[in-house]
Each structure stands twice: as C-alpha cells, then as structure tokens.
Amino acid sequence: MLQAIAGLWIPFATILLLFFLAFISNTNDKNAASQKKLMLGVSGAAMIAMVAVFAVAAARASSYPPVEEEESVANTISEKIVAGQDLYSVQCVECHGPDGEGGEIHGVEGLDGVYVKPISSQDEMWTRTDETLANIIDFGQQDLGMPPYGVAYGGPLKKSEIDYIVTFMRYTWDSRAEVPADAASAGAIPALAEGEIPSWEVHIQPLTKRYCLSCHREGKENNNYLMSTYQEMITTGDNAGKNLIPGDPDNSYVGLTINGHPILDDAGNEIITQMPPTKLIKEDYIDMLERWIAAGMPETAEEAAALQGDGAGSAESP
CATH class of the missing domain: 1.10.760.10 (Cytochrome c-like domain)
Incomplete structure (x- = not known):
C-alpha cells in the first residue's frame, strides 16, 4: 500500500497540481516568477513526500521476520x-x-x-x-x-x-x-515371511502411518486413541485396556474392527465403527496386525525375532 502511495498517487497528484498551476499561470513577469517558485516548491514537496513514504515502507519491511527458504528434503x-x-x-x-x-x-x-x-x-x-x-x-x-x-x-x-x-x-x-x-518399493509396507512375527518398528508403524494416523492423532475424533508412536498405540485411548489385548487378537478392539466388526455398547448401539471406516485393509495387513497382537505386540525387530525363536506369534495362540 505504501509503495502505491509513493510510486503512483503522489506523482499523479503532483502532475495534476502542476498542470493546474500551468493552466492558470499569468504572463506577467512578476507573477510568472512567483508561479515558477510555487511549481518548484510543489515538485520539491512531492519528492520529499515520496522519499519519506519509501523510508517508512523500508522500515516496516525490515521489521518483518525473514521468509524461510524452502528446503528440498526429497530429491529423487x-x-x-x-x-x-x-x-x-x-x-x-x-x-x-x-x-x-x-x-x-x-x-x-x-x-x-x-x-x-x-x-x-x-x-x-x-x-x-x-x-x-x-x-x-x-x-x-x-x-x-x-x-x-x-x-x-x-x-x-x-x-x-x-x-x-x-x-x-x-x-x-x-x-x-x-x-x-x-x-518400485518406495514406501511399501514390508511383507511377512512364512511364520515371521511382525514388529512395530518394521511392519506395524508403516502400516498404521498409511492407514490409521490420519485420524488417530492429536486433535481428531478418535476416542483419544493415538498411533504416532509405539507407546501411544499400546497405552492411549478411552478403551486402552481393550484396544490391544496381548495374545488375544480375536477380542482386541483393533482385531475386531479391522475385520469389519463394529464395537457395540450394552444397549447394542455402535460406539466404534469398522476400521478404517471407508474400506477394510488388505487381508495381508489384517493378518499382520493379528500376528503382532498374538505375539504380544513386540516393539523392535530383535524382540520379534526372539519371540519367533520361542515359537510364539500364531494368531491362534491363546
């Protein structure tokens, strides 16, 4: 706005005023000299006003926080x-x-x-x-x-x-x-080998990031069940003791809802819909989550490998 005043409106007003003074000018030498001084004064005042406005604009601009340049995190x-x-x-x-x-x-x-x-x-x-x-x-x-x-x-x-x-x-x-x-495999959720026990860090985190995190994060309507971290997925939520029951995917709320079974209250009213709400995830991913719950929800690949060595991890485990 200040730039427009200095670069457009002040020069425009000055030209109009000078044109008006020239139009009413008198040929009398004494009056002509006074007229010339007046026109020079108007021009000088306009220049001073423009410089002042530009100075104010520059001062304001210097007080603004610098605009951060975008860093390109991804190149390939x-x-x-x-x-x-x-x-x-x-x-x-x-x-x-x-x-x-x-x-x-x-x-x-x-x-x-x-x-x-x-x-x-x-x-x-x-x-x-x-x-x-x-x-x-x-x-x-x-x-x-x-x-x-x-x-x-x-x-x-x-x-x-x-x-x-x-x-x-x-x-x-x-x-x-x-x-x-x-x-070709960028962002893919790692597939499970035959009998492999999934872990949070290798399998479940990328799965929940892709299919669950949009709703299960701070500020969303999600029964306070968050999935940004391992600890959040294990411990948070209004139904924290029922969302994930170690060794029991069939009765865990997560295991039920990913298979299309909504959670009902005592009156038979739906309190948690199937998950995800719009479309169930692939059978391979359902199996992955069920194996993880059945094995007790290991966090790291090392923990999962240790359980596998002990023969744990079947979705049919008690």
Whole structure:
C-alpha cells in the first residue's frame, strides 16, 4: 500500500497540481516568477513526500521476520514418493481414503456423512495434470468442502510438500507412469515371511502411518486413541485396556474392527465403527496386525525375532 502511495498517487497528484498551476499561470513577469517558485516548491514537496513514504515502507519491511527458504528434503523420485505418502497419510486419508478410494466420510467436522468420489481412478488420474492436482491441493475445492492446504492460503503445506503428494499420487495410481526401478518399493509396507512375527518398528508403524494416523492423532475424533508412536498405540485411548489385548487378537478392539466388526455398547448401539471406516485393509495387513497382537505386540525387530525363536506369534495362540 505504501509503495502505491509513493510510486503512483503522489506523482499523479503532483502532475495534476502542476498542470493546474500551468493552466492558470499569468504572463506577467512578476507573477510568472512567483508561479515558477510555487511549481518548484510543489515538485520539491512531492519528492520529499515520496522519499519519506519509501523510508517508512523500508522500515516496516525490515521489521518483518525473514521468509524461510524452502528446503528440498526429497530429491529423487523414490524420496518424493515416500515423503508424499507420509504427507498424504496425515493430511488426506480421513476424507479420501488410504488408497484414494473415497467413500463416505466419518468423523470429520462439517463433512461427516459426505460422500467423496475416488481420486485414484483412471478418470481422475488420466485427466488431471500434475499442475492441476497441485492447484487443487494448494487452493482446495472450497465449494465442495475441501479447504486449502497451501501455506499461501492459510494451509499447512509448502509448495515442495504439495509436489511430494502429487508425485506419490502420480506414481502410485496412474497406470501410465513408469516407476523407476529404485522407486518400485518406495514406501511399501514390508511383507511377512512364512511364520515371521511382525514388529512395530518394521511392519506395524508403516502400516498404521498409511492407514490409521490420519485420524488417530492429536486433535481428531478418535476416542483419544493415538498411533504416532509405539507407546501411544499400546497405552492411549478411552478403551486402552481393550484396544490391544496381548495374545488375544480375536477380542482386541483393533482385531475386531479391522475385520469389519463394529464395537457395540450394552444397549447394542455402535460406539466404534469398522476400521478404517471407508474400506477394510488388505487381508495381508489384517493378518499382520493379528500376528503382532498374538505375539504380544513386540516393539523392535530383535524382540520379534526372539519371540519367533520361542515359537510364539500364531494368531491362534491363546
């Protein structure tokens, strides 16, 4: 605003005033000399005013905190896919689903019960350029209820982070995308070998990050059940003693809900829906979680290996 005053409005007003003075000028030598002095005075005052306004603008600008330059954390396609998947899991899954499948939204304020179309379909991925996808994330689709996620519009994501999400979407859901060899397994949840006992750090953490963390984190409607860390998943929640029962996946709330069985209260009312709410995870991942609970929820790969040596870990274990 100050720049506009100094660079536009003051010069414009000065020109008008000088034009007016020239229009009413008198040819009398004495009056002409006075007129000239007045015009020079107006010009000088305008110059002083412009310099003063620019000085004020510069002083204000110097008081603002410096704008941090974006650091590019991910450089390769593989790194961008992993970073984008992590960001998508936190920012997008609760509405769009972990695989972009859409469906009915649950537990999101203002959007509960709203149906969202799939964003991973061929119709979407083949007809949306990377720039279009980035613009949608950046500005949102506010008439449809999607808020802006770009920092410029009040959201949490930098341009580079939006680029990571777009890269994840393109290489994961677009059948035309040629995934580089080193990126083929980027962000993948490690598969279990025959009889292997899963651990939190190797298997369960990437699984929950992809499918659960969007809702099971601070500030979300989740019965206070958080899954950002091992300790949170083991100890938090309104139903902490029932969410995970060591050695008993069939009666653990997690084991029940991932198999599509909602939790009911004594009156038969649903208090916890199936998990995830929109679409059950793959059978392999259900088996992974059941094996982990059956083995007592080991945290590290070393703990899981020790249990495996003892013969623990079957989902049928008592």
